[in-house]
Amino acid sequence: MAMTSPSRRHLRWTSNGILGLVGIAFALPLVWLVVASFDDHANLTLQWPRHFSLVNFEAVLTPDLAYVPLWNSMMISLGCAVITVAVAVLAAYPLSRYKLRINKPFLYGVLFGTCLPITAMMVPVYSLFVSLNLIDSEPGVVVFMAATSLPMAIWMMKNFMDSVPIVLEEAAWADGASMFTTLWRVVVPLMRPGIAVVFVFVFVQAWGNFFVPFILLLSPEKFPAAVSIFAFFGQYGSVMYGQLAAFSLVYSIPALALYVFTSRVLGGGSALAGAVKG
Amino acid sequence: MLRSAGRAVPLLPALILLAIFLVGPVLASFYGSFTDSALTGSAAQGSHFIGFANYIQLFQNPDFFKSVWLTIVFLIGSAVIGQNVAGLVLGLLMERGDRVMRSIVGTFVVTAWVLPEIVAAFAAYAFFHDKGTLNEILGAVGLHGPNWLYSLPMLAVILANIWRGTAFSMLVYTAALSEVPTDVTESAQIDGAGGWQRLGLITLPLIRRSISTNLMLTTLQTLSVFTLIFVMTGGGPGTNSSTLPILAYQQAFKFSELGLGTAIATILLVVGALFSIVYLRALKPEVD
Numbered sequence: 001m002a003m004t005s006p007s008r009r010h011l012r013w014t015s016n017g018i019l020g021l022v023g024i025a026f027a028l029p030l031v032w033l034v035v036a037s038f039d040d041h042a043n044l045t046l047q048w049p050r051h052f053s054l055v056n057f058e059a060v061l062t063p064d065l066a067y068v069p070l071w072n073s074m075m076i077s078l079g080c081a082v083i084t085v086a087v088a089v090l091a092a093y094p095l096s097r098y099k100l101r102i103n104k105p106f107l108y109g110v111l112f113g114t115c116l117p118i119t120a121m122m123v124p125v126y127s128l129f130v131s132l133n134l135i136d137s138e139p140g141v142v143v144f145m146a147a148t149s150l151p152m153a154i155w156m157m158k159n160f161m162d163s164v165p166i167v168l169e170e171a172a173w174a175d176g177a178s179m180f181t182t183l184w185r186v187v188v189p190l191m192r193p194g195i196a197v198v199f200v201f202v203f204v205q206a207w208g209n210f211f212v213p214f215i216l217l218l219s220p221e222k223f224p225a226a227v228s229i230f231a232f233f234g235q236y237g238s239v240m241y242g243q244l245a246a247f248s249l250v251y252s253i254p255a256l257a258l259y260v261f262t263s264r265v266l267g268g269g270s271a272l273a274g275a276v277k278g
Numbered sequence: 279m280l281r282s283a284g285r286a287v288p289l290l291p292a293l294i295l296l297a298i299f300l301v302g303p304v305l306a307s308f309y310g311s312f313t314d315s316a317l318t319g320s321a322a323q324g325s326h327f328i329g330f331a332n333y334i335q336l337f338q339n340p341d342f343f344k345s346v347w348l349t350i351v352f353l354i355g356s357a358v359i360g361q362n363v364a365g366l367v368l369g370l371l372m373e374r375g376d377r378v379m380r381s382i383v384g385t386f387v388v389t390a391w392v393l394p395e396i397v398a399a400f401a402a403y404a405f406f407h408d409k410g411t412l413n414e415i416l417g418a419v420g421l422h423g424p425n426w427l428y429s430l431p432m433l434a435v436i437l438a439n440i441w442r443g444t445a446f447s448m449l450v451y452t453a454a455l456s457e458v459p460t461d462v463t464e465s466a467q468i469d470g471a472g473g474w475q476r477l478g479l480i481t482l483p484l485i486r487r488s489i490s491t492n493l494m495l496t497t498l499q500t501l502s503v504f505t506l507i508f509v510m511t512g513g514g515p516g517t518n519s520s521t522l523p524i525l526a527y528q529q530a531f532k533f534s535e536l537g538l539g540t541a542i543a544t545i546l547l548v549v550g551a552l553f554s555i556v557y558l559r560a561l562k563p564e565v566d
Contacts, residue, residue, distance in 0.1 A: 150292055
């Protein structure tokens with residue numbers, strides 16, 4: 001390591017220089033968000049606050065503005081993640097363990113479903129929800145979001161289940177355990193990390209989803225944080241940038257924390273990459 | 279036969295959910311695009327089959343072709359070129375840069391991607407706003423920046439989408455580059471191949487599978503971008519940044535032309551489906 005050639009050292013400094021510039025470009029919009037939230041005179045430009053204050057957080061962290069929407073977000077995301085994980089575990093079991101004639105078309109269908117542009121579907125989904133009388137219904141939103149995250153969840157869950165050795169289940173079958181008992185008592189405990197990765201993945205997606213609740217919910221008291229932030233922006237956005245930034249920051253923290261948790265604790269970064277690679 | 283039917287039972291909940299909420303809307307979209315359904319007025323009560331009238335009306339609307347063009351510009355600018363090139367360049371630079379630099383830059387790039395989309399859209403809105411950070415910086419070096427969101431809306435949303443989405447490409451390419459065996463590139467170096475030659479003749483051909491996967495996936499993701507554009511420009515000024523998802527929303531919910539909105543949605547679904555089929559055929563994922 002002592003003898004690095006000049007050209008290599010040169011390359012290294014050039015790389016670091018360009019990386020630094022790219023890093024600054026990517027950081028600036030994020031830094032604005034953080035700094036503006038602590039500035040009681042925030043505007044749209046990144047500027048050092050004359051004095052740091054928590055007034056923006058105090059103004060925003062009230063039941064009406066933040067707590068109720070965040071609670072709604074929590075309920076919608078939790079509901080969506082629980083349904084998706086339960087249905088995906090069930091579906092993954094026969095896909096992973098039995099050779100059924102339906103497996104191949106089903107898995108191709110699931111992969112195809114992961115690629116569908118969900119945004120494009122929202123107009124017909126709105127019509128469907130009108131005819132099912134589900135407009136402005138939180139359970140309706142939860143079930144729809146669960147259905148849209150199912151293809152990816154089933155695909156990931158099947159891959160995780162494939163890596164659980166089948167020997168233990170054979171012992172359970174020999175003892176006369178039913179399929180559901182085997183799945184619940186043997187397979188699920190062995191793939192807890194995989195289930196956690198899928199759960200967090202679905203939860204974070206639902207937490208950040210703006211378009212689906214924006215289209216399907218009408219009553220402000222049912223809005224999740226994503227939609228109520230947008231409404232807040234429409235009402236006061238042109239003046240109270242600091243409060244907008246503070247609300248955005250509070251709302252973003254769960255998503256960021258869960259991402260760090262999955263990639264550090266569960267090694268989920270590579271698991272997600274594996275799911276994407278197919 | 280009976281046993282295999284019993285074994286398929288756990289698939290049922292998934293099948294039911296997917297049938298109602300994914301297959302259902304897709305079929306409804308095809309059917310709805312041939313009816314005169316509307317959100318308000320007499321047509322809201324009952325809709326009638328009107329054949330290709332929605333599509334004919336759409337193809338006579340200059341906004342539609344403008345929107346198709348803007349969508350292509352957005353896809354090529356921000357996904358095919360922007361995110362892919364930026365992701366690949368970042369992957370290559372990260373291999374050569376310092377560890378500390380790598381993790382700092384990586385953190386910022388990934389944060390822009392993990393942030394909820396509405397928050398990312400506000401951050402980008404503030405950055406590109408006439409009185410935003412970008413113009414402040416340009417002003418500091420003596421340049422007078424334009425009103426990005428108003429006079430160059432497409433450029434602003436393309437750059438914002440590159441900022442938002444490059445992390446995905448960066449992660450894919452970093453993983454792919456780490457699997458390129460070093461002895462191959464080193465022996466090429468000993469044979470006198472320069473940096474660009476090694477990149478073009480060895481590294482890129484070795485990761486071509488990741489490149490084609492990533493091109494397809496980023497294109498599909500970018501095709502359904504709505505929130506970023508909706509918050510930053512609202513599709514405007516006028517329809518100067520209305521890509522197809524925005525146009526479908528505007529037609530259906532702003533102008534109550536549900537049939538037209540559904541026809542646009544159907545076209546988007548068909549384009550997305552074609553991309554997906556090409557993707558699945560080209561990569562042949564192992565499904566057994």
